Amino acid sequence: MTNAEIASIFDHVADLLEYQGSNVFRVRAYRNAARLVQGIVEPLTSIRDASDRSFLELDGIGKDLAQKLETLLDSGQLPMLKQLEEEVPKVVFDLMRVPGLGPKKVKLLMASLELESLKDLEVACQEGRVSLLKGFGEKTEQSILSNIAFAQNPDNSRLLWDEADQIVCLLIQWMKECPAVQRIEAAGSWRRGRETVGDIDLLVESRKPNEVMDHFLAWEHTDHSIVRGDTKTSIRGPHGIQVDMRVVEKKSFGAAWQYFTGSKEHNIRLRSRAKKLGLSINEYGVTELNQTDGKILAGKSEKDIYKAVGLDWIPPELREDRGEFELSENGELPKLITLTDICGDLHMHTTATDGEATLAEMAAAAVDRGLSYIAITDHSKRVTMARGLDAKRLYEQWEEIDCLNESLARDGSPSLVVLKGIEVDILEKGGLDLPDDVLSHADWVVASLHYGQQQSQEQITDRLLDAICHPYVNCIGHPTGRLINRRPAYKVDLQRVIDAAAENTTCLEINANPWRLDLDDHLSAAAKEAGVKLAISTDAHTTTGLDVMRCGILQARRAGLEAGDVVNTRPLSALKEILQKT
Ligand code: DGT
Ligand code: CA
Ligand code: CA
Ligand code: ZN
Numbered sequence: 001m002t003n004a005e006i007a008s009i010f011d012h013v014a015d016l017l018e019y020q021g022s023n024v025f026r027v028r029a030y031r032n033a034a035r036l037v038q039g040i041v042e043p044l045t046s047i048r049d050a051s052d053r054s055f056l057e058l059d060g061i062g063k064d065l066a067q068k069l070e071t072l073l074d075s076g077q078l079p080m081l082k083q084l085e086e087e088v089p090k091v092v093f094d095l096m097r098v099p100g101l102g103p104k105k106v107k108l109l110m111a112s113l114e115l116e117s118l119k120d121l122e123v124a125c126q127e128g129r130v131s132l133l134k135g136f137g138e139k140t141e142q143s144i145l146s147n148i149a150f151a152q153n154p155d156n157s158r159l160l161w162d163e164a165d166q167i168v169c170l171l172i173q174w175m176k177e178c179p180a181v182q183r184i185e186a187a188g189s190w191r192r193g194r195e196t197v198g199d200i201d202l203l204v205e206s207r208k209p210n211e212v213m214d215h216f217l218a219w220e221h222t223d224h225s226i227v228r229g230d231t232k233t234s235i236r237g238p239h240g241i242q243v244d245m246r247v248v249e250k251k252s253f254g255a256a257w258q259y260f261t262g263s264k265e266h267n268i269r270l271r272s273r274a275k276k277l278g279l280s281i282n283e284y285g286v287t288e289l290n291q292t293d294g295k296i297l298a299g300k301s302e303k304d305i306y307k308a309v310g311l312d313w314i315p316p317e318l319r320e321d322r323g324e325f326e327l328s329e330n331g332e333l334p335k336l337i338t339l340t341d342i343c344g345d346l347h348m349h350t351t352a353t354d355g356e357a358t359l360a361e362m363a364a365a366a367v368d369r370g371l372s373y374i375a376i377t378d379h380s381k382r383v384t385m386a387r388g389l390d391a392k393r394l395y396e397q398w399e400e401i402d403c404l405n406e407s408l409a410r411d412g413s414p415s416l417v418v419l420k421g422i423e424v425d426i427l428e429k430g431g432l433d434l435p436d437d438v439l440s441h442a443d444w445v446v447a448s449l450h451y452g453q454q455q456s457q458e459q460i461t462d463r464l465l466d467a468i469c470h471p472y473v474n475c476i477g478h479p480t481g482r483l484i485n486r487r488p489a490y491k492v493d494l495q496r497v498i499d500a501a502a503e504n505t506t507c508l509e510i511n512a513n514p515w516r517l518d519l520d521d522h523l524s525a526a527a528k529e530a531g532v533k534l535a536i537s538t539d540a541h542t543t544t545g546l547d548v549m550r551c552g553i554l555q556a557r558r559a560g561l562e563a564g565d566v567v568n569t570r571p572l573s574a575l576k577e578i579l580q581k582t
Contacts, residue, residue, distance in 0.1 A: 001076050002170065002221075002238050003037050003044055004163035006069065009078060010034035015096050016084040018103035032060050032356060037069075038162075038514075039544040043170065048073055059542060060356050094118045099147045099487040108135065122148050143454060147488075156485045158196035159241055162514035162551055165190065167238055168200060171219065178215035180208040183253065187260040188244075191316045193554030195484060195517045199242040201260050209247040216245050252284045254301035259283040265321035266314075273325065274309050281305065317557040322525075334560045339553050341563040343571055344373035345546060347423065347446055347477060347509065347537030352397050353378040354386035355541045359400055359418075363408065365543035367416050373572045375421035375444040376401060377477075380433040382425040383450055391438045394422060398441070417572055419443035423477055426467045428452035439472035444579070446509070446537075448477035449490070457491040464492060468500045474579055475507040475535050480518040494523055502530045505578070507567055510536045512552025513545075524559035533567045533578065 014030035036058060037044065047053050048070065055066035072078055095106045095118065109115060112133050113124050122145065124130050131141040150156060159167075168186045175184050181204050185191075188201030206212045213233045217225055226234040226242065234244045248256040259267065259282065274281045280289045285299025286308040298304035303313045311328040315336055318324040327333045349355030350362055357365070359376060366374045378397065379388035389397065398420045408415050421444040425433040428451050432439065439445050447467040449460065467473050479497060480489035501508050508527050510519055516539070519527060527534060536552040538545055556566060563569040567578055 001072055002163070002166045003040055004160070004166055005238050006044065006072055007034045007038035008239075009072065009081060010037065012093075013078070013081055013084065015103060016081075016088050016092075019088055019092060019096070019107060020084075021107075029060075029062075029065065033065050036060055036356065036542050036544070039540075039542050039548065043166070044069060045073055059361075091115055091117055091120075094151075095121065098144065098151045099483075100143060101147070105135075108133065118148060118152070139454070150488055155196075158198050158485070159239055160484060160514045161190065161193065161195055161197055161554065162548070163239065164197035164200055164241070167221075167241065167243070168202075170221065171200075171202065171237075171243065174219050175202070175204065175212075175215065178212060180206050180211035180215070182206055182250070185257055187257055188262060191261050192263065192319055193317045193558055195514075195520065195555065197241075199244060200237075202243065202245045203253070203257055203260060204245060204247045205250055205253050206247050207249070212247050213245070248283070250300070251296065252299045254303070254305055255281070255285040255299040256283045258302045258305050261316050261319065263320050266319035266324070269321050269325055270309065273311075277309055279308065281309070315557065317554065318560060320558075334562050336557040337553060337561050337563045337566055337569065339550055341566070341569040342371070342536065342549060342553070344371055344375075344568045344575070345538050345540070345549065346375040346419075346421070346444055346475065346535050346568055347377050347511070348374060348540040348546070349378050349386075349423075350376060350397075352393065353383070353388055357543045359397070359404060361543055362540070362546075363404060363416055363418055365546055369546055371416060371546075373417040373419060373575070375419035375446075377421040377423040377444065377446045380422060380424045382427060382433040388425070388433075389422070391434060394434070394438065421446065423448050424473075425450055426463050428455070428463075430463050430466055432467065432470065432473075436472060439470075442472065444475070445473050446475045446477040447473045449481060453481055453490040455490075457493060460490050461493045461496055464497050465500050468497065468504050468506045473506055475509055475537075476501065477509050477537075478511040478513075478516050478518050478539070479508050480520075480523070482518055483515050484517065486515070489518070495526070498523070498527050498530045498532055501527070501532045505533070507533045507535045510534055510552045510555055512536055512538045512548045512550075512555075514548060514551045517551060517555045519555075519559075521555055521558035524556060524561060528559060528561055528565050534561065534565060535567050537568070 010030045011034040014027050018027045047055060055061050055069050068078060092106055095101055113129065115121055125141050125145045130136050130144060131138045168190055172184055175181050183205040185203050187203050189197045190200055204212050209230055213228055216233055221237050223236040226236060232244060232246045234242055237243050246256065271281050278289050280287050285296035286305060287294060287296055298308040306313050312331060312333055314324050314328050348362055350357060350359045379386045381388040381390045401418050401420050405418055420442050422442055423446045426447050426449040427433055432447060449463060464476060468476060482489035508519055510524055511517065524534060536556055538548050540546045567575055
C-alpha cells in the first residue's frame with residue numbers, strides 16, 4: 001500500500017466521520033494524518049521495517065493512528081472503514097466527490113431528497129427541486145449541475161503525478177531485484193512531468209523477457225494482470241492504475257524510450273520530420289525510408305534519435321509539440337530550472353494557524369533541505385477555520401522570528417534567514433484582510449483568495465487586480481484556486497492578471513502542492529512571456545510538505561522556465577532587490 005493510498009483512505013474516513021456528525025477533533029485528526037502521509041516521500045513501509053524507527057516519530061501521529069498505519073500496511077485494509085462503509089449509504093461517497101458538496105450539504109440533500117445515485121441529484125437539479133431546499137438557491141443548483149459534470153469527466157479521475165511517482169519508485173525498486181533486468185526506466189506522461197498520469201509506462205532492457213514478466217507479475221502490489229505478452233505485459237496496480245511494461249533490446253532502448261515517452265503529438269511531429277529527411281522512426285530505431293534491409297541508423301540512445309533528424313535532445317517536459325522543435329533546431333532550447341537552483345521557499349504555515357509544525361521545526365526542516373531562506377506565511381484572520389492571525393498575533397510571531405534569526409545566526413554558517421511573511425486573504429468585498437501599515441512591515445506578502453470563489457469573473461478578476469496593484473503585495477498565491485480532480489478553477493481573466501502582475505512587478509505563484517500546481521504549465525509559460533517573475537512555493541503545512549518543491553519544479557520545466565524566471569532561485573540579497581517595488 002502506497003502513502004497516497006493510505007492518505008486517501010484517511011481522507012475517506014474523515015469524510016464519513018464528518019457525515020455522521022462525529023467529534024470535530026476526531027475528524028481533524030484523520031484529515032491531518034491524510035495530509036501528513038500524502039506529503040511523505042519516503043514509503044511508510046521503510047519506517048515500519050526499520051527496527052529503530054516508529055510511526056510515532058511523525059508529527060501528529062499518536063498511538064491510535066500509528067496502530068491504524070500498521071494495520072493498513074499489514075492487511076491493506078482498515079476494519080474501521082469497513083464498518084463506516086456499512087453504516088453510510090453508498091451514494092453518499094459519490095455525492096461527496098462533487099466539488100462544493102461537503103458532508104454537511106450532502107446530509108441536507110440526503111435528508112430532503114430521495115437520492116440513490118448521482119444521476120438522481122442531477123435530475124433533481126434539472127427539475128429545480130434543489131433550489132427549493134433551505135440553504136440552496138438557484139445559483140447553488142446551477143453550480144451543483146456543472147460540478148456533477150466535472151466529477152463525472154474521466155479526465156478528473158487520473159492519478160496525481162505525485163501518486164503515480166510513488167508507484168513508479170516502488171516498482172523500479174522491485175524490478176531492479178530481478179537479475180534479468182539490465183536497465184529500467186519510466187516513460188509516458190510520468191516522465192514528461194504532467195500534473196496527472198493516466199497509466200504508467202515502464203521500459204526494461206533485457207535478453208530474458210520471460211523472467212522479467214514473471215518478476216513483474218509477482219510484485220506484491222499487482223492486483224491482477226491484464227495481458228501478458230512476449231514484449232509487453234500490463235497489470236492493474238495500486239489505485240487501480242494500469243502499468244504497461246515493455247521489454248526491449250539494448251540496441252533499441254533509446255528509440256523505445258523516446259517513443260513511449262511521447263507525447264503522441266510530439267511523436268507525430270518527429271515522425272513527419274523524419275519522413276521529410278527520407279527517414280523512418282519507430283520504437284526500434286531510425287531507418288532509411290525506402291530501404292528494405294532494415295539497417296538501423298540510430299536507436300541506442302535518445303540523443304542519437306534526435307541527432308539523426310538534426311535536432312538537439314529535447315527534455316521530456318517540453319515534448320508536447322508546443323514549439324520545442326523550432327527551439328531545438330535553432331539550438332535555442334531553454335536551460336530548464338532544476339531543484340538545485342532553488343535557494344528559498346516563500347510560502348508555508350506553522351502551528352500559529354493550520355500548520356502542524358512549529359516555527360522552529362519548519363526552520364530546522366528548511367536547513368535540512370539546504371535552503372538559505374524561507375518566508376513564514378501563515379493565514380490572516382479571515383481564515384477563521386485555520387485560526388488566522390490578526391495584527392497582534394502576527395506581530396508576536398514576528399518577534400519570535402527575530403529571536404529565531406538571532407539564534408540561527410549564532411549557530412554559525414551556512415545559516416538560514418527566516419523572512420516575516422503573511423498569506424493575507426483577499427476579502428470577498430475586495431481589499432485585504434490586514435491594514436496597510438501592518439503589511440508594510442512584512443518582508444514578504446502573499447495575497448490569496450480563499451472565499452467568495454463562486455463570484456462572477458469580473459468580481460474575482462477585480463479582487464485579484466486590486467491585490468496585484470497593492471504596494472505591499474509581493475506575490476499572488478495559488479492564482480486560480482483549482483484543486484486537481486476536486487475543484488475547478490474560479491472564473492478569472494488570467495490574461496489581465498498576468499499583464500497587471502508584469503506591470504506592477506508582483507510575482508505569481510506556482511504552488512508546488514501536487515493538488516494545486518497553479519499556475520499550470522500553459523499559464524506559467526504565458527506569464528514568463530509577459531515578463532512576470534514566478535515564485536515556486538510549497539505552501540507546506542508540515543515539515544515534509546517542503547518536499548513537494550520538486551512537483552512545482554516539474555510544472556515550471558513544462559512551462560520552459562529557466563532559473564532566472566523564478567525569484568526564489570536568487571540569493572536573498574538579490575531577492576530583496578527585486579522586492580523593492582517602484
Ligand atoms: P497518459 O498515460 O494518458 O497519462 O499519457 P501518456 O502520454 O503516457 O500516453 P500513453 O500511456 O497512452 O502512451 C505512452 C506514449 O506512447 C505516448 O505518449 C506516445 C507513445 N505512443 C506513440 N504512438 C502511440 C499509439 O499509437 N498509441 C499509444 N497508445 N501510444 C503511442
Ligand atoms: Ca501513460
Ligand atoms: Ca500506456
Ligand atoms: Zn498557504
